[in-house]
Amino acid sequence: MISFVMSLALLVVGYFVYGKFVERLFGPDDRVTPAVAKADGVDFMVLPGWKIFMIQFLNIAGTGPIFGAIMGAKFGPAAYFWIVLGCIFAGAVHDYFSGMLSIRQDGASMPELVGHYLGKRAKTLLLVFSLVVLLMVGAVFVFSPALILGNMTGGTQTSIMLWVAVIFCYYGLATMLPIDKIIGRIYPLFAFALLFMAVALMAVLFVKWPSLPEVWQMAEVKPLTAQPIFPCLFITIACGAVSGFHATQSPLMARCLDSERKGRPIFYGAMITEGIVALIWATVASWFFYDGGAAEVGSTLEAQAPEVVTAVSKGWLGVFGGILAMLGVVAAPITSGDTALRSARLILADFCHLDQHPIRSRLLISLPLFGIAALLLWYNVADKDGFNTIWSYFGWSNQTLSCFMLWTATVYLARRRGYSYLIALLPALFMTSVCTSFICTSQNGFGLSLPLSVGIGIGMAVIAFCWFVLWKRRTGKVSESRLRTDRNI
Numbered sequence: 001m002i003s004f005v006m007s008l009a010l011l012v013v014g015y016f017v018y019g020k021f022v023e024r025l026f027g028p029d030d031r032v033t034p035a036v037a038k039a040d041g042v043d044f045m046v047l048p049g050w051k052i053f054m055i056q057f058l059n060i061a062g063t064g065p066i067f068g069a070i071m072g073a074k075f076g077p078a079a080y081f082w083i084v085l086g087c088i089f090a091g092a093v094h095d096y097f098s099g100m101l102s103i104r105q106d107g108a109s110m111p112e113l114v115g116h117y118l119g120k121r122a123k124t125l126l127l128v129f130s131l132v133v134l135l136m137v138g139a140v141f142v143f144s145p146a147l148i149l150g151n152m153t154g155g156t157q158t159s160i161m162l163w164v165a166v167i168f169c170y171y172g173l174a175t176m177l178p179i180d181k182i183i184g185r186i187y188p189l190f191a192f193a194l195l196f197m198a199v200a201l202m203a204v205l206f207v208k209w210p211s212l213p214e215v216w217q218m219a220e221v222k223p224l225t226a227q228p229i230f231p232c233l234f235i236t237i238a239c240g241a242v243s244g245f246h247a248t249q250s251p252l253m254a255r256c257l258d259s260e261r262k263g264r265p266i267f268y269g270a271m272i273t274e275g276i277v278a279l280i281w282a283t284v285a286s287w288f289f290y291d292g293g294a295a296e297v298g299s300t301l302e303a304q305a306p307e308v309v310t311a312v313s314k315g316w317l318g319v320f321g322g323i324l325a326m327l328g329v330v331a332a333p334i335t336s337g338d339t340a341l342r343s344a345r346l347i348l349a350d351f352c353h354l355d356q357h358p359i360r361s362r363l364l365i366s367l368p369l370f371g372i373a374a375l376l377l378w379y380n381v382a383d384k385d386g387f388n389t390i391w392s393y394f395g396w397s398n399q400t401l402s403c404f405m406l407w408t409a410t411v412y413l414a415r416r417r418g419y420s421y422l423i424a425l426l427p428a429l430f431m432t433s434v435c436t437s438f439i440c441t442s443q444n445g446f447g448l449s450l451p452l453s454v455g456i457g458i459g460m461a462v463i464a465f466c467w468f469v470l471w472k473r474r475t476g477k478v479s480e481s482r483l484r485t486d487r488n489i
Helices: 002-016 018-026 049-061 064-075 078-104 110-118 120-152 157-176 183-208 215-220 229-236 245-254 260-290 305-352 359-382 386-414 422-441 450-475 480-487
Strands: none
Touching (some): 018 260, 018 422, 064 078, 064 305, 078 215, 078 260, 078 386, 078 422, 120 245, 120 359, 157 359, 183 260, 245 260, 305 359, 386 422, 386 450, 422 450
């Protein structure tokens, strides 16, 4: 528990110290934001700061900081290191720049940002890549909650498919309607419930004060998974540390902020909050797996993440905890799926330069996207390994998206004087190595040996660094006029 307390304190200090440092490097000012300049009553509109924070938190969280942290706890105390260091120095930086650069680029979506700073080829690649990731999220997060609800209401195939239809219809409404009609009203309530559950579990942890493996005992703790810590831990715990999916969500809220100065609590702060939630669940899972918790709540060490959530929540918080657990495994994925498809609509609309105020334009973009999502959903249902296959590719694709966003922030900062770009360059290099190593060693990738895969991953990071150095030398010293221009965009 000492490791938990230290990690919790570090995350809070990280927000106030490193978060302030990152904010100062970016330099928010009082310019007119897209929410005001481009208000359309659909996607661009000013919302209260507290509501934006709650929506942003739920957008980026969902079940990620719960399920990922539970699975990550099987690697032992190393999970604490990654959640704390990844969240402060990578994930929160990633989320802050994805939101703030979107504001500076008139509410641009992620492919537009990448294209502006990394070039047209990168933009086209990211357009396809991000749409695939978002559609996978939409498909996966229809079936998993529908399966749970279906089992609660009869357990037949008909009841499951009925819930699939209901959730899919809801996705259509949430994707098409103005952001304040559904998302703006129910998301803050769901976000509050998830936060309340996390705080309640943390209170029980302090009361129980279980005997858990500490970070200085890592060498003595045997992991409960055969996967290697590098690179698998850094793919398993994404939400709560760093996640590329967040870069597709931050522009949604960038279109609702009326002041750049609210960026740190909204973007950096929501990520730190998610890190705290992941930290709590990693600690709960550590108790479950390493300190007899499974037997205490009537479960087994082989339990999957949703089962751990349900067993612990009911065992610690009673009937109310069971309701919150159901919210976590049903409502949370649904609220990730609908914003994923909404982001897909906006990304495609930006690429096609199609105004989204008329309902006809939203239908024109949404119908093909929902058709593709329906095909992925069919594969998810028809193939017994469909869910695992889609989720495996999503995990790697998600972290690869984070690489592109971190490199975008690096190039943005490198156009300024000094070495401020290091705050994005270092995590960009690390995640480049992680993602390359993982796809090389994964059985759903190239299936190479671990040493060879790690070597290729390190080599790719070295190549990326050399490319960056050559680019920086070629661009030379930024002129004062160019510097002023860049700061005003």
